[in-house]
Amino acid sequence: MATVKSPLGDEARKVVAEALQGALVDMIDLSLFAKQAHWNLTGRNFKVVHEHLDEVVELARTYTDEMAERAIALGINPDGRARTVADRTPIQQLEPGYVADDKVVAAMTDVLAQLIERFRERVRATDEPDPVTQDLLIEATSKLEMQHWMFQAQL
Template identity: 75%
Template sequence: MATVKSPLTESAQKTTGEALQGALVDLIDLSLLAKQAHWNLTGRNFKVVHEHLDEIVDLARQGMDDVAERAIAIGVNPDGRARTVADRTELPQLDAGYIADDKAVASVVDALAQIIGRFRERIAATDEPDQVSQDLLIGITAELEKQHWMFQAQS
C-alpha cells in the first residue's frame, strides 16, 4: 500500500495533523448546521437568510476539501466520517423542525464565533511546525470572520 511521505518532522506532522483534523470536523459540522437551518427556515427574512446560509455551506465545503487535501499532503489521513464528526463536534446542534430566521442567524453567529476561536488557536499551534498549513487556516479564518460579521449585521 502506498503512503505519502511527510515533508514535516514527526512532531510537526502530529501537531499540524491535529489542527487540520479539528478544522475538518468544525467545517463539516458547520456545513451541516447551515444546511439544516437552510432547509427548515421560516420568517420575514427567509429569502435573504436562506441564500446566505448557502454561502456558509459553500465556504465550509471548500474549506473542508482544502483542509483534507492539505492533511494528505503532509501524510495525515483526514477523517470526515459521520461518526467522527458526531463524536468530536463542539458545536451546539439545532433543534429539529422549523427554525425562525432570527434564531437561525443567532445560531450561525454563535457557531461561527466558536469555530473562529478554535481556528485562531490552530493558527497559533501551526506557526512553528507548518506555516503552509497555518496560511491555509488563516485564509479560511478570514472568510469565516467575514461571514460572522455579515450574519451579525442581520441580528
Template identity: 70%
Template sequence: MAKIKSPLGAKEKKAAGEALQGALVDLIDLALLAKQAHWNLTGPRFKVVHEHLDEVVDLARQSQDDVAERAVAIGVSPDGRAQTVADRTELPQLEAGYLGDDKVVAAITDTLAQIIGRFRDRIAATDEPDPVSQDLLIGITAELEKQHWMFQAQS
C-alpha cells in the first residue's frame, strides 16, 4: 500500500491533521443538515431560504473536498465515513419533519456560528505547524461567515 510522504514533521502533521479532520466532520454534517432543511422547509419565505440553503450545501461540499485533499497532501487519511461523522459531530441536529422557515433560519444561523467558532480555533491551531492548511481554513471561514451574515440578516 502506498503511503503519502508528508512535507511536515510528525508534530506539525498531527496538529494540522486534527484540525483538518475536525473541519471535515463539520463540513460534511453542515451539508447534510442544510440539505435536510432544504427538503423539509415550509413557510412564506420558502423560495429564498430554499435556494439559500443550496448555496450552503454547495459551499460545504466544495470545502469538504478541499479539506480532505489537503489532508491527503500532508499525509493524513481523511475520514468522511457516515459513522465517523455521526460519532464526532458537535452540531445540533434538526428535528424530524417539516420545518418552518423561521426555525430553519435560526437553526442554520446558530449552526454556522458554532462551526465558525471551531474554524477560528483551527486557524489558531495551524498557525505555526502548517500555514498552508491555515490559509485554506481562513478562506473557508470567510465564506462561512458570509453565509452566517446572510442568514442572520433574514431573522
C-alpha cells in the first residue's frame, strides 16, 4: 500500500494533524448543523435565513475538503466518519423539529463564535510547525468571521 511521505517532522506533523482533524470535525458538523437548521426553519425571516444557511453549508463543505486534502498532502489520514464527528464535535446540537428563525440566528451566531475561537487556537498552534497549514486555517477563520458578523447583525 502506498503512503504519502510527510515533509514535516514527527512533532510538527503531530501538532498539524491535531489542528487539521479538529478543523475537519468542526467543518463537517457545521455543515450538518446548518443543513438541519435550513430544513426545519420557520418564521418571518425564513427566506433570508434559509438562503444564508446554504452559504454556511457551502463554506463548510469547501473547507472540509480543503482540510482533508491538506492533511493527506502531509501524510496525515483525515477521519471524517460519522462516528468520529459525532464523538468529537463540541457543537451543541439544535432541538429536533421546527426551529424559529430568531433561535436559529442566535444558535448560528454562538456556534460560529465557538468555531472561530477554536480556529484561532489552531492558527496559533500551527505558526511554527507549518505556516502553509496556518495559512489555510487563517483563510477559513476569515470566512467564518464574516459569516459570524452577518448572523450577529440579525440578532
